[in-house]
Amino acid sequence: MASMVKLAVTSQPPGGLKAPIIVVAADADVDTLNLHLLLGGELVEEKRLATSEKAQIDQSVCERCGKCYESCAFNSIRKIDGGYVVAPAYCEGCSVYEAICPAGAIEVKSIENGKIRVFRSRFGFPLIVGQLDVGSSGSGEVISEVKEEARRFAGRVRASLLLVDGPPGAGCSAISAISRSSHVLLVAEPTKAARHDLERVLGIVDHFGATFGVVTNRFNANPEMSPEISRLVEGRGGEVLSLIPSDEEVVHAIVNGQPVVERSPEPSFKSHNGGV
Ligand code: SF4
DSSP states (O other), rough: OOOOEEEEEEOOOOOOOOSSSSSSEEEETTOOOHHHHHHHHHEEEEEEEEOEEEEEETTTTTTOOOHHHHTTOOOOOEEEETEEEETTTTTOOOHHHHHHHHHOOOEEEEEEEEEEEEEOOOOOOOOEEEOOOOOOOHHHHHHHHHHHHHHHHHHHOOOOOOEEEESSSSHHHHHHTTTTSSSEEEEEOOSSSHHHHHHHHHHHHHOOOOOOOEEEGGGGGGGTTHHHHHHHHTTTOOOEEEEEEHHHHHHHHHHHHHOOOHOSSSSSBTTTTOOO
């Protein structure tokens, strides 16, 4: 499903913003990262991450008894040519095999499942990007690592604003992105599904005690649902900061790989409270 509720979260130092604003940005949407495509820049650092665990069978020790094959709740053991192997994509690294295997042939080991890259964006600020390997699990842990790396950079450059682009939805990736944030900006579309997701994400925001604001994107695509989004937000003590209409300029910006505010510095819409 397309992204319907998107979040961006910020962490500010005590005392709020001080001029000049020094920004560090992080892309914590580790399953579908794209911020570096829009902000561009030079790759200055890259490192692999290991935040997931998988079982491995030592074939020289395995006695071919099949107990692991019969016991795995995730169907991660495959029988091949009379022997047994782990299908990593199915393994949850739960360690149950280590207790079951009579031969001690199974060990649960850390495996590399993603990477962190640091860019110097073409606007000059550092951009920390996390990427989960295709088919890998553990996105929440990778997001935590990305945010830790971004905090280290923020400390190094004495940043006044750490801006995190989070994932859509209300799953563990969203929880990881919101944790320890001071303010959350949520982007919702006026659909029933997005309203449902928004309600769940607001529960996460409440849990972490962050303040929040909401932007309704493509509000004119469903004029009946947009007021319902506003009522939900206001009922939770928040504010709809802006109603963004469907706009061809956004499509052109995406097609050309540009931030929309770079392509069209003059906005074609006003915020909910009259400002830009
Ligand atoms: S439980 Fe251990 S010994 Fe038995 S098949 Fe699995 S890995 Fe081999």
